[in-house]
Amino acid sequence: GTPAPTAAPATQAAVVTEAPVATEAPATEAPATEVSAPANPNIILATTTSTQDSGLLDVLVPMFEEQTGYVVQTIAVGTGEALKMGEEGNADVLLVHAPASEVTLMDAGFGKDRMLVMHNDYIIVGPAEDPAKIAGLGPKDAFVAIYNAAVPFVSRGDDSGTHKKEVSFWKKAELDPATEKPEWFIETGQGMGASLTVASEKGAYILTDRATYLANKENLKLEILLEGNNAFLNVYHVITVNPEKWPAVNYDGAMAFSKFMTDPATQAVIAEFGVEKFGQPLFYPDADKTDADLGL
Amino acid sequence: MSDIFEITLLSLQVSTIATLISLLIGLPFGTWLALGKFRGRSFLLSIVNTGMALPPVVVGLVVAMTLWRSGPLGGLRLIYTPVAIIIAQTVISAPVVMGLTAAALAALDPRLQQQLLGLGASRVQMIWMLWREARLPLLAALMAGFGSVISEVGASMMVGGNIRGQTRVLTTAIVLETSKGEFEKALALSALLLVLTYLINLALTLIQQRGAGK
Amino acid sequence: MSDIFEITLLSLQVSTIATLISLLIGLPFGTWLALGKFRGRSFLLSIVNTGMALPPVVVGLVVAMTLWRSGPLGGLRLIYTPVAIIIAQTVISAPVVMGLTAAALAALDPRLQQQLLGLGASRVQMIWMLWREARLPLLAALMAGFGSVISEVGASMMVGGNIRGQTRVLTTAIVLETSKGEFEKALALSALLLVLTYLINLALTLIQQRGAGK
Amino acid sequence: MISVRDLLIQRNGRDVLKINTLEIQRGETLAVVGPNGAGKSTLLLALARLLKPARGQIAFNGRPISQMDDLEYRRKISFVFQDPLLMDMTVEKNIALGLKFRGAEKEEVRARVGVWSKAMGVDSLLGRRASQLSGGEAQRVSLARAFVLDPELLLMDEPFSAVDPPTRAQLLNDLSSLLSQDHRTTIFVTHNLKEAAQVGDRVAIIINGELKQVGTPRQIKENPADKKVMEFLKEF
Amino acid sequence: MISVRDLLIQRNGRDVLKINTLEIQRGETLAVVGPNGAGKSTLLLALARLLKPARGQIAFNGRPISQMDDLEYRRKISFVFQDPLLMDMTVEKNIALGLKFRGAEKEEVRARVGVWSKAMGVDSLLGRRASQLSGGEAQRVSLARAFVLDPELLLMDEPFSAVDPPTRAQLLNDLSSLLSQDHRTTIFVTHNLKEAAQVGDRVAIIINGELKQVGTPRQIKENPADKKVMEFLKEF
Numbered sequence A: 001g002t003p004a005p006t007a008a009p010a011t012q013a014a015v016v017t018e019a020p021v022a023t024e025a026p027a028t029e030a031p032a033t034e035v036s037a038p039a040n041p042n043i044i045l046a047t048t049t050s051t052q053d054s055g056l057l058d059v060l061v062p063m064f065e066e067q068t069g070y071v072v073q074t075i076a077v078g079t080g081e082a083l084k085m086g087e088e089g090n091a092d093v094l095l096v097h098a099p100a101s102e103v104t105l106m107d108a109g110f111g112k113d114r115m116l117v118m119h120n121d122y123i124i125v126g127p128a129e130d131p132a133k134i135a136g137l138g139p140k141d142a143f144v145a146i147y148n149a150a151v152p153f154v155s156r157g158d159d160s161g162t163h164k165k166e167v168s169f170w171k172k173a174e175l176d177p178a179t180e181k182p183e184w185f186i187e188t189g190q191g192m193g194a195s196l197t198v199a200s201e202k203g204a205y206i207l208t209d210r211a212t213y214l215a216n217k218e219n220l221k222l223e224i225l226l227e228g229n230n231a232f233l234n235v236y237h238v239i240t241v242n243p244e245k246w247p248a249v250n251y252d253g254a255m256a257f258s259k260f261m262t263d264p265a266t267q268a269v270i271a272e273f274g275v276e277k278f279g280q281p282l283f284y285p286d287a288d289k290t291d292a293d294l295g296l
Numbered sequence B, C: 001m002s003d004i005f006e007i008t009l010l011s012l013q014v015s016t017i018a019t020l021i022s023l024l025i026g027l028p029f030g031t032w033l034a035l036g037k038f039r040g041r042s043f044l045l046s047i048v049n050t051g052m053a054l055p056p057v058v059v060g061l062v063v064a065m066t067l068w069r070s071g072p073l074g075g076l077r078l079i080y081t082p083v084a085i086i087i088a089q090t091v092i093s094a095p096v097v098m099g100l101t102a103a104a105l106a107a108l109d110p111r112l113q114q115q116l117l118g119l120g121a122s123r124v125q126m127i128w129m130l131w132r133e134a135r136l137p138l139l140a141a142l143m144a145g146f147g148s149v150i151s152e153v154g155a156s157m158m159v160g161g162n163i164r165g166q167t168r169v170l171t172t173a174i175v176l177e178t179s180k181g182e183f184e185k186a187l188a189l190s191a192l193l194l195v196l197t198y199l200i201n202l203a204l205t206l207i208q209q210r211g212a213g214k
Numbered sequence D, E: 001m002i003s004v005r006d007l008l009i010q011r012n013g014r015d016v017l018k019i020n021t022l023e024i025q026r027g028e029t030l031a032v033v034g035p036n037g038a039g040k041s042t043l044l045l046a047l048a049r050l051l052k053p054a055r056g057q058i059a060f061n062g063r064p065i066s067q068m069d070d071l072e073y074r075r076k077i078s079f080v081f082q083d084p085l086l087m088d089m090t091v092e093k094n095i096a097l098g099l100k101f102r103g104a105e106k107e108e109v110r111a112r113v114g115v116w117s118k119a120m121g122v123d124s125l126l127g128r129r130a131s132q133l134s135g136g137e138a139q140r141v142s143l144a145r146a147f148v149l150d151p152e153l154l155l156m157d158e159p160f161s162a163v164d165p166p167t168r169a170q171l172l173n174d175l176s177s178l179l180s181q182d183h184r185t186t187i188f189v190t191h192n193l194k195e196a197a198q199v200g201d202r203v204a205i206i207i208n209g210e211l212k213q214v215g216t217p218r219q220i221k222e223n224p225a226d227k228k229v230m231e232f233l234k235e236f
């Protein structure tokens, strides 16, 4: 069986090396030497900004294009916008990290296939002094502590995957600062990088994905205060848009991309990505696991 | 969107103040560029014209780097305040007002200056009359300046932070709704923004025509 | 940033083409607004002036919704191509060129039209001479139009998609570097953008002055 | 050549010129005089089709000008305006303007500009920008600009008001012989009654928006139509 | 009152006016005549300190004007320009302009504008926009605009060129008496030699950028300085 998701991804480095090939054989996979251009070579990939900002797609997309002859148009937008593009058939394939909303999309029939690709994790960062004393607490208690201390907290407030995650924590804590709008609750409505900058400037706490934090670390006066909890997993799925709803979509291409993303060779690349620069991987490949394995 | 009224008001306030400051800077300086006789004038003019092409994101980045705590003016604690947006927007629209003012005044008959001085106008009075004479293109300059700030988003986002209840303005709200995939809301806000801008333009045009009609 | 040359070239191409199309639309239409005598003229003028304040994000959203597969022109498959950026940028800069053209021509002595016709000018020849006479403010209009597109990012982002190697232009690259936290790279790209814009403005100014000097 | 019937011109809603009937023969020079604001310039503008009549009609060679091709008609005409607005270009280009509009050959343009700039005494100024001329120089350029066109109908609105006396005398002389040679129809507005009598085959008197009288200088002097005309002519 | 010494004015790098010496007495009216482009307008502009001399000096009541306060000096002067550029406002406001610049009281402005608009025959046009005037009407407004100021020194550059003959005669008459009453110094450029002799206590002749001769009309007529002056005066 597959190993249970471990709490701290830093200790989980070896998953990929033993990963078996995905259950379905990659039908379209072809050696780079005999690339024949597909009938409809253009694919629109709608994804969240984090995958682009981290630089991961800059590595993977050229690989995919070279292997298959497809040309990928990567559109990095907010999670909500990416899902909407799928819903309206304006993208062929999605790479997103908002599991609950993804399920809604699938249930409504707009998505056809949904495959687990990878995860990284969320962390709570904040000023080194940690005025609300959240270090060492569980996620729910940490949010309660922040609320009670009424110290600055930055919320993305943009319905992104990260924001949805944060909302779920407030819900678990049975608190609702978004409605109460206290002074210390700062909603930026911006992307992760910009929100981190706001948090840094305001000396605030913020829930962030590890990858973006690491990429921006140099410019920030924020320390990791809480990490390594099961509840902090940030899971990415690839979703093909349903051609029965939108005949114009390039389903073959979308499928090829999904297969590529879950292909063991690709997964190995994901596991290595960022190690050189940050000393730790930014994403952990999960193609060999199921949602249940990750506690979704 | 219960805070829509608040957001709209802030947009108008911030952009109006920025436009007024730009006018205060751009009108005299543009006049000087148009009327002054000095070396390096066309060099300065092309610098100002380049300023008309200042990308809001660049202005946002530079102003933010200045106002961040790590920046030279970090002590003022202006980052993520409406004042910061006003500063950035002023940087964006001042060159627009300046460049168009210079062009408008340079197009006037040069003998007009002579004649006004010959009628006993002081320098200030002369310039005042020149502005009056060029009021149509100057109004267009003002509108272009206002248009450049009420519509920009890159700078407001970076230096304002789009913080709900504090620095969220119409354009940043539009971007937010768009990134949420809430296109209808984004379009509704856009419509609101355009209607407001239209009303302001209309008011300015009417004031100007009344002034001309007298 | 090995593709920096490519990005720069695309920026220049796209913005230049958009500006030229805006000129092709804005110059005649602005002239008509300035010289025509018809009802609803000031209404149209304030619409055009409002157009100068069209937020790039709004233009981007509307053009994207039109060009998306789900949109009315989805069949043309233009979304996420340089053509899409050109379309959006044209929508942004045409009103700028138009409004400033109208203001520039309205400021000319109305008897000039009469005199040109009296010398045997056809309508086209007359308009040509009026443009020549107002070349200074018209050049400023052109520069403001170019400035508005070379600097905008909202529309290029939405309809172009900032796709590496395909539709990435300087401003979208700046935004990307900024959001990656690579501020130095962003500033370097900004400097490049401004230097290019300056050179273009300088070239236009020199051409215009040579034309005037003859 | 030109016949005006029942003409009414309005400017900004005010009646500024009424003419019951006026006939001008081919080759004739008609001098138009009258007080300021009488409507003299307005008459010329209407004849050049630069103002639309509120009523009445103007016929050129028997055809109503409103029915002729606008451009074709205007290209038979040269107009020397009361306030010449020169274009911001060289004197040479200003003089050549009308020829350029008519698509004349480069050679022809050069030749004609040469002839007429010399005739008007501005040949030394050809390379100068028009904005750098004295008042009289500008007026001479505007005269040259009209004469190069060799028009059928020449409309001149106080064309010598800023020209110095010796030049003026000489131009008037040249003009008289030139016009009578050419059989070119000329309408000539002036404030100088002596000039009007010298150049005009007939003189038209417009007062307060009405054409009061048309006749040879002698006819008018001997037999003024009414008291107003008499008063206007008393300096003469 | 005014004394000019060794003056050289350049425009666009060309010498356009040289005057060795010229004295104008308080209360005197000096008529200036000369061919087009001679430098007459340039002289007036220099006297009003609107052009900087390349050399030499102009003194007003014994003080070099370059050392006087610019504004204070210009406010002693009224200028009627050769081409009056009226502002795009009503005739009334145009006439009041100089008074407004000098911060005159509302009542006084109204009274003076009333007097002078009537004197120039433009009182019925006070509410009209300046762009809707005939050539002569515009010139009258420009005259009124200068006269309301009641200046010490009045500079007029062909102020009657577009005014109709009866009005012109009347204004000249009025002017002669007005000027001799007021002891107002006047410099009056004209192309009408009769006018120059009628109004001017002395006449100055500028030809080709040089002040050739200054004297009473009779002196000049009887004793022209050189051949060029004689030639210029032959029509006179």
Ligand SMILES: Nc1ncnc2c1ncn2[C@@H]1O[C@H](COP(=O)(O)OP(=O)(O)OP(=O)(O)O)[C@@H](O)[C@H]1O
Pocket: D131, D132, D133, D134, D135, D136, D137, D138, D162, D164, E011, E012, E016, E034, E035, E036, E037, E038, E039, E040, E041, E042, E043, E082
């Ligand atoms: N704005 C100007 N720039 C350069 N040169 C000029 C300018 N205005 C006039 N000149 C030149 O200066 C000289 C004197 O001009 P000025 O206007 O004083 O002549 P003027 O005696 O008033 O002639 P006119 O009787 O035609 O009005 C002329 O050679 C003229 O071409």
Ligand SMILES: Nc1ncnc2c1ncn2[C@@H]1O[C@H](COP(=O)(O)OP(=O)(O)OP(=O)(O)O)[C@@H](O)[C@H]1O
Pocket: D011, D012, D016, D034, D035, D036, D037, D038, D039, D040, D041, D042, D043, D082, E131, E132, E133, E134, E135, E136, E137, E162, E164
């Ligand atoms: N652009 C205009 N708009 C409105 N009314 C005008 C305009 N130009 C002239 N007028 C008026 O029309 C009437 C006739 O003007 P016109 O210019 O024909 O007079 P004119 O006989 O040429 O006088 P002048 O001898 O002063 O040149 C005058 O009452 C004048 O005020």
Ligand SMILES: [Mg+2]
Pocket: D040, D041, D042, D082, D157, E134, E135, E136
């Ligand atoms: Mg007239």
Ligand SMILES: [Mg+2]
Pocket: D134, D135, D136, E040, E041, E042, E082, E157
């Ligand atoms: Mg002169």
